Amino acid sequence: MSNSEAILKIKDLKVYFDTDAGVVKSVDGVDLEIKKGTTLGLVGESGCGKSVTCLSIPRLIESPPGRIAGGEIIYKGKNLLELSEKDMQGIRGNDISMIFQEPMTSLNPVFTIGDQIQEVIMLHQHKTSAEARELTLRILKKVGIPSPEIRIDDYPHQMSGGMKQRVIIAMALSCSPDLLIADEPTTALDVTIQVQILDLMRSLQDELGMSILLVTHDLGVVASMASHVAIMYASKIVEYGPVEQIFSNPGHPYTLGLFTSIPVVGRGKRDLYVIPGNVPDPLAFPRGCKFWPRCVFAEDICRSQEPFLENIGEGHTAACHFRGKIDKHLWKEKTNTGSFLNISR
């Protein structure tokens, strides 16, 4: 598995926003890798920089105030940050598709869904409008819209949330992308609709072989969808690896904290672990490791030196000065919540 080819490699990416209050370092040295045909789950709390990371891949960061301040985004061997705007447009339409976080705002209320999908198709592919309509019907059917011949002329408000999300997926798939970036695609949906959409994404992936970057704050969604996970905290990736590794043997204190702070069915009613303090203000990140003010293991070195992602296992990296030494056993001793980690049998 480890030597399968990466479709996307992000190296030391920095995305900054110049605001009146100062420079917001929304993404500050992110490293990521997505292997071909697999799903990478990107997990982290609100404001940690997940959406900005996603938007920077197809270069959709609004500038100003935003700017890519450094790093590389290597897609199929090419650094996207060095492409001309024209070449980039070609990639956006044909190679990389994105599903945005606010599903209800990504459809235009004044056009029928059919018109909107056709427009995307005609913008990026040389098709007549009759051909585009034909293709639209096929895609709507593929994403499980019942009676697409009728629904194609619906306006967004005539559809339920789950239906709209299917339409958005249809639109993203209309160009058969090789990489789909899905930013919280099911967060606004009910659980029984969420499984429908996740199942749809999984089967389309099997069929089309696309790679997926899936942003979510739900570790359960990651478990059911992803082969790899990246845990993001305060504008950086703090742990990365195969999902089995991260779930059975988390190695970063933040990941350990996340796993022990969520209620898990069957764990009983004892208190949940609470990661002390709050997420730091991106205008005033702490020096050294950004997690130290909340970390139970922090020592002097953490307050002065920033740790970088380094190996702690096969394809498994963590950014912590004590990487490899901290594990669930030590966590249990330190916080008395280690038994919470027996989630994966």
Add this chain to the structure above:
Amino acid sequence: MNNTLLEVRNLKKYFPITKGIFSKVIGHVKAVDNISFDIKEGETLGLVGESGCGKTTASRVILRLIESTGGEVSFNGDDVFSLKGEKLRQFRKNVQIIFQDPYSSLNPRLTVGNIIAEGIGAHKIATGAKKKEMVGELLEKVGLSAGYYNRYPHEFSGGQRQRIAIARALSLNPRLIICDEPVSALDVSIQAQILNLLAKLKKELNLSYLFITHDLSVVEHVSDRIATMYLGEIVEIADTEEFYSNPLHPYTVALFSANPSLDLAAKRKPIILKGDVPSAIEPPRGCRFHTRCPVAEGICRIEWPEPKDVSQGHMVRCHLVDKSNPKAPIGIS
């Protein structure tokens, strides 16, 4: 044995749908249709279900924020819908609510202190320095500093605002708090703080909660008993342990199966329900769930299933559950 605090019997709320300039009523949204449950003193009842199934409407009717269409609610033995004067004032004090969105539920123009003190003043519990002291104590009880009195909601994070909302709810010394998705808008690490706080307060103050949520992991963590709601009806209710070890209604089972599990070993194939929740305007005949139910049979399309008590405290509404040998008609594979 604890006393029953809240008793809800055959509660209904229909919203009329009108048309034309004379507002002719052409139908009804049956948002809540014949629901019954009890909450005992010191007990948490979890209410799970998807958006639009009537959870919030039910709580609003119970609080008398909107009028009921039928049925009864009694609180501490009193008929809530006929309460007047002092008794009604006491009821409004005794039953409080916390909402999902900690951003819109606090008045942005009032200071934190005034938000919390509002009820204390209105119910003439305390004034002046005594009132301020009470607010300070409440702030500390929910894990905030008493020094926040003169600050405004926008200066606080989502988790802190939810604490302010909890302090406000506690200010009148209630017996029952309706928690309407209180942690759904919060990040996981903040969610843990609030869940722990609610558990601590329940123990300290012997509070009861009606805990509304769509999250099956959260609801197990907080509840003593759980009810599943679908299209305005309660289709199953049981003690938490029984609910999780022996779910019977196909909809409950499907919800479990849809709940994203952290257990990688359990790579189960989720039960995928077809389509969307039907409209509550013309709910399906027979069992309301039959249009999405993977095991529905002929009778389900025609006859409305009566509630069946399959064991002590375990009620289920499904034709296919056999009362003498209760087994779920569908399993999680």
